[in-house]
Amino acid sequence: MTALSVTVPSALLARVHADAPLVQCITNYVAMNIVANALLAIGASPAMVHAEEEAGEFAAIAGALTVNIGTLSPVWVSGMKAAVAGAKTAGKPWVLDPVAHFATGFRRKTVAELLALRPTVIRGNASEIITLAGEKGAGRGIDSGDPVELAEDAARRVAISQGAVVAVTGKTDFVTDGAQAARIVGGSDLMPRVTALGCSLTGAVGAFLAVAPDVPFAATVAALAAFAEAGETAASGAGGPGSFAVAFLDALYNLDGHALDARVEAQPASAPSSLSAPSLA
Numbered sequence: 001m002t003a004l005s006v007t008v009p010s011a012l013l014a015r016v017h018a019d020a021p022l023v024q025c026i027t028n029y030v031a032m033n034i035v036a037n038a039l040l041a042i043g044a045s046p047a048m049v050h051a052e053e054e055a056g057e058f059a060a061i062a063g064a065l066t067v068n069i070g071t072l073s074p075v076w077v078s079g080m081k082a083a084v085a086g087a088k089t090a091g092k093p094w095v096l097d098p099v100a101h102f103a104t105g106f107r108r109k110t111v112a113e114l115l116a117l118r119p120t121v122i123r124g125n126a127s128e129i130i131t132l133a134g135e136k137g138a139g140r141g142i143d144s145g146d147p148v149e150l151a152e153d154a155a156r157r158v159a160i161s162q163g164a165v166v167a168v169t170g171k172t173d174f175v176t177d178g179a180q181a182a183r184i185v186g187g188s189d190l191m192p193r194v195t196a197l198g199c200s201l202t203g204a205v206g207a208f209l210a211v212a213p214d215v216p217f218a219a220t221v222a223a224l225a226a227f228a229e230a231g232e233t234a235a236s237g238a239g240g241p242g243s244f245a246v247a248f249l250d251a252l253y254n255l256d257g258h259a260l261d262a263r264v265e266a267q268p269a270s271a272p273s274s275l276s277a278p279s280l281a
């Protein structure tokens with residue numbers, strides 16, 4: 001295993017707190033307000049800017065861009081492509097959240113086009129990552145139908161074929177760039193009972209990437225560790241999804257950086273079963 005020789009989560013959280021990075025989030029109608037509040041709680045500065053006319057220009061001033069396909073329409077796709085083009089020209093990292101990309105032809109086509117633009121990080125649930133690798137998953141829509149363990153090999157293959165960091169989230173998260181890998185423990189069964197927490201995590205990955213663009217694997221691990229820690233803290237006093245959602249924002253705001261470091265288990269590197277490219281469209 002390549003050790004986590006890069007910056008640890010506590011140090012990256014301190015950078016987020018110090019820099020309040022500007023993060024451009026192209027996310028869905030369900031998630032916009034929730035993602036913005038999560039980023040503000042963790043110390044970042046979110047901006048939901050998606051119009052084709054300005055998205056590319058804005059990407060040049062943001063520290064990172066996140067693109068989530070949750071509530072797609074052709075106008076939004078144009079905005080996403082303009083934003084990614086602007087980010088790439090300016091040398092800024094970007095994150096793809098391929099929400100339910102396997103469900104319809106429009107989503108499959110859009111995700112294939114976005115993957116061709118080479119995201120820095122891909123963050124999805126297990127069913128989304130399994131199907132990105134061209135395999136059949138048990139997901140039907142937005143929610144995962146598969147455990148993370150079933151998606152680990154797919155994550156390695158997508159990471160290698162895309163040259164990206166791939167994060168699979170669920171009960172225990174898995175992150176790999178094809179060479180390094182880590183599991184992140186924590187969180188709560190209440191997390192998938194609150195909408196847009198995955199979308200919010202994608203936004204948080206953008207915040208950590210913005211302060212550590214040279215170490216995207218470590219930045220992704222740190223964002224997942226932050227959510228694992230906040231989720232477990234929030235669940236301890238929550239009576240259900242409603243009080244959990246409120247407590248989760250408070251927990252993100254009050255995160256103890258050193259607790260994040262203990263959430264990360266470095267994993268031995270192992271080769272994927274085959275190196276076939278994702279088959280999409």
Ligand SMILES: Nc1ncnc2c1ncn2[C@@H]1O[C@H](COP(=O)(O)OP(=O)(O)O)[C@@H](O)[C@H]1O
Nearest residue numbers: 125169170171186187188189191192197198227
């Ligand atoms: N059963 C679970 N136990 C602990 N944490 C979970 C569980 N399910 C999801 N999470 C956490 O919820 C967040 C969103 O992940 P996930 O539900 O996989 O995304 P999505 O909402 O895109 O499907 C992540 O931080 C993940 O670790």
Ligand SMILES: Cc1ncsc1CCOP(=O)(O)O
Nearest residue numbers: 028030070071196197198199
């Ligand atoms: C319910 C729903 N429908 C389209 S996008 C969306 C939100 C998905 O959020 P998440 O992937 O974070 O659960």
Ligand SMILES: [Mg+2]
Nearest residue numbers: 099125198199
């Ligand atoms: Mg999702």
